[in-house]
Amino acid sequence: MSSILRGLKEVKNYPSAMVGLAIIAFLVVLSIYTVITIPYSEAVKLWRGADQIWIENPRFARPVFFDWFTPKKLARTIIVDSRNNPNAKIVNQYGEDVEIIITLEFDFLYDEFPTEITLFMNKQIPGSDMYATFYWETPDGRRINLRRGSIKTRDSYEISQDTALRRRLGGKDAHIGLFSAGDDKKPLKGKYRLVIEAVSFDPEDDLDARLIVYGTIHGIAGTDHLRRDLKIALFWGAPIALIFGLLAAVGTTALTMLIAAIGVWYRGVVDGLIQRITEVRMILPTLVILIMVGMFYSRSIWVILGTVVVLGVFGSGIKVYRAMFLQVREMPYIEAAQAYGARGGRIVFKYMLPRIIPMLIPAFVTEVPAFVFLEATLAFLGISDPVVPTWGKILYDAQSKGALYMGHYYWVVIPSVLLIITGLGFSMLGFALDRIFNPRLRRM
Amino acid sequence: MGGLTPHSLNPTKGGYRQVMEEMGMTLASNLKRILKYFLVRIIIMAITLLIGVYVVILVANMGGAVDEIRKSEIREAVGRRLLGDENYRIMSSEERQKYAKMLEEIEFKRFGLDQPFLIRSFLYLKQALTLDLGNAERLTSDTGSRKVKLIILERLVPTLVLMMTSFLILFFSALTFALFLSRRYGSFFDKMIIALAPLSAAPAWFYGIFLILIFAAILKILPFGGMVRVPPPDNAFEYFLSLLRHLVLPVFSVLLSSIFISTYNWRTYFLIYSNEDYVEMAKAKGLSSAMIERRYILRPTMPAIVTSFALSLITQWMGSITLETVFNWPGLGRRIYEAISNFDSPVIVGANVIYAYLLATTVLVLDVIYAILDPRVRVEATGGVEQ
Numbered sequence: 001m002s003s004i005l006r007g008l009k010e011v012k013n014y015p016s017a018m019v020g021l022a023i024i025a026f027l028v029v030l031s032i033y034t035v036i037t038i039p040y041s042e043a044v045k046l047w048r049g050a051d052q053i054w055i056e057n058p059r060f061a062r063p064v065f066f067d068w069f070t071p072k073k074l075a076r077t078i079i080v081d082s083r084n085n086p087n088a089k090i091v092n093q094y095g096e097d098v099e100i101i102i103t104l105e106f107d108f109l110y111d112e113f114p115t116e117i118t119l120f121m122n123k124q125i126p127g128s129d130m131y132a133t134f135y136w137e138t139p140d141g142r143r144i145n146l147r148r149g150s151i152k153t154r155d156s157y158e159i160s161q162d163t164a165l166r167r168r169l170g171g172k173d174a175h176i177g178l179f180s181a182g183d184d185k186k187p188l189k190g191k192y193r194l195v196i197e198a199v200s201f202d203p204e205d206d207l208d209a210r211l212i213v214y215g216t217i218h219g220i221a222g223t224d225h226l227r228r229d230l231k232i233a234l235f236w237g238a239p240i241a242l243i244f245g246l247l248a249a250v251g252t253t254a255l256t257m258l259i260a261a262i263g264v265w266y267r268g269v270v271d272g273l274i275q276r277i278t279e280v281r282m283i284l285p286t287l288v289i290l291i292m293v294g295m296f297y298s299r300s301i302w303v304i305l306g307t308v309v310v311l312g313v314f315g316s317g318i319k320v321y322r323a324m325f326l327q328v329r330e331m332p333y334i335e336a337a338q339a340y341g342a343r344g345g346r347i348v349f350k351y352m353l354p355r356i357i358p359m360l361i362p363a364f365v366t367e368v369p370a371f372v373f374l375e376a377t378l379a380f381l382g383i384s385d386p387v388v389p390t391w392g393k394i395l396y397d398a399q400s401k402g403a404l405y406m407g408h409y410y411w412v413v414i415p416s417v418l419l420i421i422t423g424l425g426f427s428m429l430g431f432a433l434d435r436i437f438n439p440r441l442r443r444m
Numbered sequence: 445m446g447g448l449t450p451h452s453l454n455p456t457k458g459g460y461r462q463v464m465e466e467m468g469m470t471l472a473s474n475l476k477r478i479l480k481y482f483l484v485r486i487i488i489m490a491i492t493l494l495i496g497v498y499v500v501i502l503v504a505n506m507g508g509a510v511d512e513i514r515k516s517e518i519r520e521a522v523g524r525r526l527l528g529d530e531n532y533r534i535m536s537s538e539e540r541q542k543y544a545k546m547l548e549e550i551e552f553k554r555f556g557l558d559q560p561f562l563i564r565s566f567l568y569l570k571q572a573l574t575l576d577l578g579n580a581e582r583l584t585s586d587t588g589s590r591k592v593k594l595i596i597l598e599r600l601v602p603t604l605v606l607m608m609t610s611f612l613i614l615f616f617s618a619l620t621f622a623l624f625l626s627r628r629y630g631s632f633f634d635k636m637i638i639a640l641a642p643l644s645a646a647p648a649w650f651y652g653i654f655l656i657l658i659f660a661a662i663l664k665i666l667p668f669g670g671m672v673r674v675p676p677p678d679n680a681f682e683y684f685l686s687l688l689r690h691l692v693l694p695v696f697s698v699l700l701s702s703i704f705i706s707t708y709n710w711r712t713y714f715l716i717y718s719n720e721d722y723v724e725m726a727k728a729k730g731l732s733s734a735m736i737e738r739r740y741i742l743r744p745t746m747p748a749i750v751t752s753f754a755l756s757l758i759t760q761w762m763g764s765i766t767l768e769t770v771f772n773w774p775g776l777g778r779r780i781y782e783a784i785s786n787f788d789s790p791v792i793v794g795a796n797v798i799y800a801y802l803l804a805t806t807v808l809v810l811d812v813i814y815a816i817l818d819p820r821v822r823v824e825a826t827g828g829v830e831q
Contacts, residue, residue, distance in 0.1 A: 016639065016642075020642075276492075280496045280499065282492075282807060283489075283492055283493060283496045283800050283803040283807060284500070284803075285762060285795075285796055285799030285800055285802075285803060286762055287765055287766075288762075288792070288795050288799050289503060289796060291792060292503065292792050292793070295784060295787065295789065295792055296504065296506075296507050296509045296789065296792075297506070316755050316758075369645035369646070373646060377763075377766050380649070380766055380769070381765065381769065381780070382781070382784045382785060383784065399769070404653070404656050404657055404668070405661070405668060407661065409661065412653055412657065413657070416650065416653055416654065419646070419650065420646055420650070424645065426645070427642035427645040431638075431641060431642055
């Protein structure tokens, strides 16, 4: 044990190991922060995105920090709600009829066109008839007729999808045509107004409207094709990656070592059997078997983890440990243990395994990234726990939606960077530990 | 003058013949030993493969997936046969169902599906080994066939082209760098490789994403993916050029993910072996450094390098699945991705089998290289990459 502690103290002489430790510490802090601030059930619910919880988010929005690196002012999402603004609504009673005029006013001061405009409406009385005319007023005083039609109880008007409007705007998308001053390079800055003139034949009727002008940047991580805030998956990816990587690495390294020790100690048939299993395991396509298990049985992260450990136990590491244990077996203290009557189990657990444990530490730290990436690889191929948000899942969505081709680089780069940082952290520490605990390498 | 000539330089006629005969004999016996070794390895590998595929079948059929594949196959065949059946057409729908059910049962029996699982599993093993997995559920081959065998095998060549190119470039470039660095132990480049080695923690597809981002999306000098441009060029030379252009990024991703760790490991082997006494001895004798490297360092290190390369190749084969998905390379990996998205179980079982074949072949080929490199094998005719 003291040799392990001495070795661990030596870590501070290796700058790369310190960087690795710092990265791991950062990930641990991030994980704890995530688990506390966004509880698991909350994260799962948000990531599933039911009940239109993300409706106020733009699609494919870049992270907000993009704004800091460009002289242009990137468009943020603007939400104007008639309920928050008492001056926005004028109600006129004409006998049995009621006229409601809603003016949604906002300042648009960005250097970029928005990406989408949608109007959500809530009518008070279900079943009554309400007709409305929608106008758009630009800062330079133009008034554009948008649409005329009836309003249902819970209605939305996707202005960007209005094909008739697009035709009238000369084939331009509404979110460009309505904001352009002529050339479509830059939007016109200033006060815009959306006016709804609604008439209802029920005097009790009332109308509320909420206009969302979707921008191009959102949150610290951006959004995906389903308007979900990527922050949730990016944050939750950290604890999942750490847990999966650590458990898989500890499980495989410890079990591999145990099996190697048993094989060496009992020799003969046991050893031969272990060797043959290792050879068969060598030609088993791990990833494809994992895919098969994920497809046929369960995509639960625990089932995948278990399969990974079972497949990893008889991996190539067994040969390395076997060679080490073969040396240990011949050592005099083992003979001494036998002489005072220690049995096989005791010798394996109490005498052989502790001898090799210093080797286990670097091996297991170096193994962690492989498992973190294995989980990401499986998720990238579409085999992942359906409810858990992970980094690999973001990459899967990005890949299947052609993110790189479409130019949504942030969608791919941020999870990738987090993955490589995690991998580098563990492997830098592992390499340094290997040099500390492996005396033959220390000279090199 | 004649009296001073050494015997070996001026052999008598009989002596010369004797030397040649001896050499011929050792060559023949060496060849015999290598062949014997090779044969033993092939048999062992065949048995290993048999067990490996059997394990795959067992895992696949834990939930009855293979049974279901066979049954739906038979049901489909029965359905097709009934379409041309005159009697079937005039039956009522109830009779029809009964009749079809009866025919299916007969066929199930004929193909041994009513047997206990142990017997069935060996039946499946035979079918799996010959890739006779019937029809895919949704996928079709590029030629329009639904046979799993065709669907998988038509994608074998592109995968082999991509992976063989990567493996060869990886092996020779890592070997060259490792030799170069072992000569300059402690230099700037040596330290750089040590610092870069942790980068190999990420798999090839991961670097692929970054390379696509830089060279295809931003710089726009190389294609996003695919194997040749669309439509493919008619001219064979242009086809080859287009293939090369599409190969650059995937091959480079494989290199990025493996070359640092391989170079680092192999350089360490070289350093360990260049500390041996016989190397000092050779240096003292005044042999040229090229000769020392070739004969005294490279030669004894090669078996260890081949073993470590074998292990990295196995990882690379698995990595190729995702790599092909990222680069839209029309190979086996891409097929597996399509099978996952279409939930096509027969193709997944078939993919397991074909990858088991590929891995077994890789190990076998490296065994042979090992046998040629390691003189001990020629003497003992046993052993292999694993040892």
